[in-house]
Amino acid sequence: MLTALVRRIDERLLAPAPSKREGFRRFLAEFLMFGIKEARACLFAGLFFCALFLSHKLKGYGIPRYDLLLLIAIGIQAWMLHARLETMDEFKAILVFHAIGIALEVYKTSMGSWSYPEFAYTKILGVPLYAGFMHAAVASYVIQAWRLFDLRIERHPPYWMAGALAVVIYANFYTHHFIGDYRWYLIALACGLYARTMVVFRPLDRDRRMPLVLAFVLIGFFIWIAENLSTFLGAWRYPNQIGAWALVHVGKWSSWSLLTMMTFIIVVELKHIKARIQLAP
Template sequence: MTATDTTAGAGRLAAIDIYLCDLRPWGELRGFTRFIIEFLYFGIKEARACLFAGLFFLSIFLVPKAGLLSLPRYDVLLIIALAIQFFMIWSKLETWDEAKAIGLFHIVGFALEVFKTSGSIQSWSYPDFAYTKLFGVPLFSGFMYAAVGSYIIQAWRLFDLRIHHHPSYWMATVVALAIYANFFTHHFIGDYRWYIAACALGLYARTTVTFRPYDRDRKMPLLLAFVLIGFFIWLAENISTFFGIWAYPNQIGAWSIVHLGKWSSWSMLVVMTFTIVAHLKHIKRRIHVPD
């Protein structure tokens, strides 16, 4: 395969996004046909936005606990995550700016993992051996947080998201920092999650998100989007712990469903992740850098 063929292959993959964002590839639609096409496009765009997360979590099913080719499972998962990331950049399904943002999510998530698994906290643990563990945490773990950021970034572009009545950026930043800080401080000074959640509820009460599945704009409360994304992350967490990727203390002897309260934790993390993405989009608009 020549360099020209390789470039052409990457271009064809990127053309998928262009086609999905075409306003009327099927022409004018009415009635039940419109519902079917719009629902289909919504599902395809969701799947496309979840590409990184979907491929990464698929590897959790496929990589055996014993690892592959004498490599421990956690190391194999890191290689797969990096390969997916490089593939998305090569295929132009992700820009370098988006990759940098996802790297930021990786760092933020990994720092949280190190703290939560430390000896004095032990909120959860990674029981398997790996060569790529740092401070007792496998390096692939940061990609689980990066997957959330990747989804929001990709969905923003594919659905042409527009945020209405967004709160002041400084206020959104304060709430996001409070959410992140509470993940650390609640082990020492009490859990203020619900107070922070109440602040977020008031802050985003009027905020709506407009998105375009096909050729017409649809609207939903942004808070509902936070809760729904948090729910699906909670489901993914149940799948991951079932396959022994990590374990909570009550899952050491035998697997049990992840506590429903983690749903709220993930929803709060989505608020924080969304705030970072919104800031990056806001900064790019102000300095007039095209997407």
């Protein structure tokens, strides 16, 4: 039933009826459709967050909560693949982000940046395996939004420059513990690199444009909000949240914006590589 419902929603979202509305009525129609498409793009993240909320309330019925979350995340992913809500290529890309996320989680927890205090059988070096799916959820959103909004990029910088930026962003998450945090320099570099880049998207039946950097900032903000809710539900804990929950520092907003940028760049690079392979004789 859920599969049929999501497919019907996708059919409506991918082929909306042309609207003759103008002015404020058109704005409301496009804004509503934009919100629906955003919610649909967050299908994996939304279902996983529901599981996080329920596991917090139900305590797993004897199953360690982190293990239960891993099983649910695998189930959601398997369902999306089986229902063809996600292609095999998209699934492979999400696995890449899962691996990248687990590596970062292992390092960050070893450095004391945050922790997973609850017991679980499926922990590696103190990190439950479900944690990788939280990073994969960002990639899933980007991939799904690309299709639903018919995204196109105008004036994209050279791919090698964007790829190098993604590598440096990822490296900074590791090296700032030793040589300083250079995120603001990276943000300035990214703003310069993508200063002319626009993302073209279609919320209803007309193309709209937005500076790509602004999109990264907005997505990072909403992930920061989700992070606050997740830590409140005990998905993980920052050092200042061990005794009692506290708001996640607003500085994490910039970190999430950079992570979103890195994710976007990797997705673009993978699409570029795939296109080159298909065009090769």
